[in-house]
Amino acid sequence: MRRRGVGVGAVKDLKAGQEKYKEKGNLLQENLIDELSRNLDQFKTKLEAFAAKHRSAIKKDAKFREHFQDMCATIGVDPLASSKGFWSEMLGMGSFYYEIAVQAVEVVLSTSHLNGGVMSLGELQNRLNKSRSKSLKQTEVSCEDILRAIKSLNVLGKSCGVIASGKSKSEYLIFCVPEELSLDNTTVVQYAAQSGSPFVTVDSICSNLGWTTQRADSVIKTLICEGIVWVDDTSRGRMYWFPSLFMANKGFD
């Protein structure tokens, strides 16, 4: 029996063995990558075929649309990303969301004299679907649809956007204001939304955000100017109420 281990020969053998393993390893890896690529391509083709076949369902049914979006996300495809290309041409998804974005902005702007151009996602969805249902061709949209649409409005800069207002995925405020909302302003709006009360005071802002009175005052001034808050003068000091938070489910008309 040949002894293992010692000797130049043994070392050479070991090295050769390792080389072979490495080669095999690389080959396996290459094969794996190839296979993965092929799978992805196949998957993509199937997905495209699926999209084409179910185009009308995707347009009509929000839940179906949601699942479809998830599938696209897993293979790293964003149907909204390009205005040209197979996806938007095939599905018209580009213009679908563009349409929602425009309608959403219209709704928010139309009530800006009441809430300064800030509205909860739930209220926006209600109002949007109400007006869409009046036109027979238009389908109901989900909250996710609206969020996607607004987020794709990057062209408008920081005038339009979303603020996460709570712990759950569906709690958002949509804003559309003529002046860009600075980070400080959105921070206060977000703080108010997450606080559970539809109002803030200078004191509550300072103690919860660790700000100076001056900084809080400056934000309050902007929010008043934009009509995002209304002033409540009480004997215990001034409170600033957000119509958008107060009326989240009641529909200020």
Place this chain on the structure above:
Amino acid sequence: MATIAAVEFNSWPAHYNFPPFFTYFKNNLQPNRETQAKQLSIWIQLIKDYASKTRLFSIDHSHPIFTNTEISRSLTQEGISTIFDEMIRTSQGEYVDASKKDRIFIWWQSKEVWAKVLMQSAEKGGLLNSVATIYELLNDHTPLEGMEEAMLVKVLKVLEASGKCEVMGGAAGGSVEGVKFFM
């Protein structure tokens, strides 16, 4: 809701429970002009709706509508005056006594519309070419039932100016005794 009224009024606007709705801020209501305009217009609409539902024809600063006990908020006197001023400016209100300025008539319909209503009612009631007393016009289930006499006189004057009636009495500070409606 404010603790009011024999007649049920249920059309409170959503803003009635929104504390800032009751704020009078220095010389204005809300400091933001657009917001203030909205606040004013909702108040005026509320007063008109409330008045027409409960057949209220005049109002002053003490009316309970200006306080919402549920949210512990009240409009100040200045706030109420601002609303009254705006109603007067837009012909939806009129001082009962211009020297006192504490009470206003509420024109939830314009005088012209009331004049038409009165004329129609006169026709229906067979009053044309006959004389009716003020009492008759303001009672007995007419559409103007409950209207303050001074307001009726103003409505009659509008009708008279268009040649549809003739007011009797009322000259030299005397009270109006009756009115003759023409065919």
